[in-house]
Amino acid sequence: MRTQVGIVGSGPSGLLLSQILHNAGIESVILERRSRDYVEGRIRAGVIEQGAVDLLTIAGVGERMASQGLVHEGFDIALNGERTRVDLAGLTGGRTVTVYGQTEITKDLINARLDTGGTIIFEAGDVRPEGFEGASPVLSFTQGGAREALHCDFIAGCDGYHGVCRASFPDGKIRSFERIYPFAWLGVLVEAAPPSHELIYCRDTRGFALFSMRSTDVSRSYLQCAPDEDLNEWPDDRVFEELQRRLGDSATVAAGNVLEKSVTPMRSFVAEPLRYGRLFLAGDAGHIVPPTGAKGLNLAASDIYYLSNGLIDYYKNGNEGLLDTYSATALDRVWKAQRFSYYMTTLLHNAGDDGFEDKIKLAELRYTLGSDAALKSLAENYVGLPY
Numbered sequence: 001m002r003t004q005v006g007i008v009g010s011g012p013s014g015l016l017l018s019q020i021l022h023n024a025g026i027e028s029v030i031l032e033r034r035s036r037d038y039v040e041g042r043i044r045a046g047v048i049e050q051g052a053v054d055l056l057t058i059a060g061v062g063e064r065m066a067s068q069g070l071v072h073e074g075f076d077i078a079l080n081g082e083r084t085r086v087d088l089a090g091l092t093g094g095r096t097v098t099v100y101g102q103t104e105i106t107k108d109l110i111n112a113r114l115d116t117g118g119t120i121i122f123e124a125g126d127v128r129p130e131g132f133e134g135a136s137p138v139l140s141f142t143q144g145g146a147r148e149a150l151h152c153d154f155i156a157g158c159d160g161y162h163g164v165c166r167a168s169f170p171d172g173k174i175r176s177f178e179r180i181y182p183f184a185w186l187g188v189l190v191e192a193a194p195p196s197h198e199l200i201y202c203r204d205t206r207g208f209a210l211f212s213m214r215s216t217d218v219s220r221s222y223l224q225c226a227p228d229e230d231l232n233e234w235p236d237d238r239v240f241e242e243l244q245r246r247l248g249d250s251a252t253v254a255a256g257n258v259l260e261k262s263v264t265p266m267r268s269f270v271a272e273p274l275r276y277g278r279l280f281l282a283g284d285a286g287h288i289v290p291p292t293g294a295k296g297l298n299l300a301a302s303d304i305y306y307l308s309n310g311l312i313d314y315y316k317n318g319n320e321g322l323l324d325t326y327s328a329t330a331l332d333r334v335w336k337a338q339r340f341s342y343y344m345t346t347l348l349h350n351a352g353d354d355g356f357e358d359k360i361k362l363a364e365l366r367y368t369l370g371s372d373a374a375l376k377s378l379a380e381n382y383v384g385l386p387y
Helices: 012-023 036-041 050-058 063-068 102-115 236-247 296-317 326-348 356-369 372-383
Strands: 005-008 028-031 047-049 070-072 075-079 082-086 097-099 119-121 125-130 138-143 146-151 154-157 175-191 200-204 207-215 218-225 257-272 279-281
Touching (some): 005 012, 012 102, 047 050, 075 356, 082 372, 102 119, 175 207, 200 326, 218 236, 257 326, 326 356
Parallel strands (some): 028 119, 075 200, 154 279
Antiparallel strands (some): 070 097, 125 138, 200 207, 207 218
16 A cells, blocks of 8 residues: 555544645545544544634634634633633734534544545554655554555654654654643533633632533533542532532532543643654644643644645655754744643642642732733733744
């Protein structure tokens, strides 16, 4: 089997890259170790920066997002129950974010690829990137009990944090930077209207809480908890009661049928570089952010923007310059998003010891909420820095 770009992983980054390349007349094949049903059923975040919205729209997969997504011009930060609105549109010259689930983006992209004859090989087992140090990379994999080979010009590793592509870099050719946080998020997806039409980030003496949504009648909420939290100790009634305590009296948390409940650990992670030979990393394969700043999916989109531009320039004009600078260009934006995600995470979560760090972060949060300049900086980063 032969193609121009072999893509490992059918998450949003791999699918979006394939779609953009298709629009430019460049062939690709996606290898995915999971089934289509599994991929389309994964529950993920869904606050989309303006730049990612624009990129998805240009790629031709923005129609359903435009009709069903919720455009947000701001969000609230609550400090011990007292809410302050961050006017995103007013502070950034009209830029906004859109709430639209990553699950829906994945479905849109899979349908777009298959509708135009794209090749996605689901349940491709034991994928191995080979030969990427030279000019003839190969992706070997197992399907139907037989060993297959996909020959290509380039390999795009879009296979997530636990994927094979980053692990395939030679020893000593990649470096990892990581921060593990001493808390996690207990998240619930509920068939109930959210307490507000915009997101509410809460810092309370009891811990952080976030009130988000998937639609006007499905809410997504989170509580700061321990990384080893036992879900069996959190029956639905206790979750709703604790959400209301941390939100305070400014709005009402509606109970409803709980569709999903989980604990999400918090980490920051970056691998450098994002390229070795003809193997490129994009999305979670190269970096992880804590979800507080809503940057995970958005960083995947900006990676694909840079990588697709480099591949298109190579195939259309024979230039390798953008591919050569891909890692440095993408990482510059990645580290800025890491900075913002770290800032939001440490600003809004309790450190746990009620000591010096908590006092400093409380002072910083009070300063931010009272400063036009600080709120403008927060808003500019939240809606997304330019590509």
